Amino acid sequence: MPAERQQDHFSIAEASDYLGCSQDTTRRMIARGEIKAYRVGPRLIRIRRHDLERALKPVTRLDLVSAGGGA
Numbered sequence: 509m510p511a512e513r514q515q516d517h518f519s520i521a522e523a524s525d526y527l528g529c530s531q532d533t534t535r536r537m538i539a540r541g542e543i544k545a546y547r548v549g550p551r552l553i554r555i556r557r558h559d560l561e562r563a564l565k566p567v568t569r570l571d572l573v574s575a576g577g578g579a
Contacts, residue, residue, distance in 0.1 A: 517554040520545075526560055537563060 518526060523543070524534045534555075537543045544559045 514557075516557050518557065518560065520553055520555070523555045523560055527563070 515522075520531050520534050520538075524531045527534065534543070538545045538553075538555075543555060543563045545553050545555045548554055
């Protein structure tokens, strides 16, 4: 039996689960260019794991202060 392979491409629903956000948020991130997505045929949209991981950015103290959430 072959070893289970790590998934390389995600649907919008799968990408949303991976990121922990709604599908609407994922679609907005794609529209803003924060996540690169690829159309497969006329309807399917797929997102590479690499592109999802690039969208995850560490939060810094400065980010918290500018958002009004820290001291």
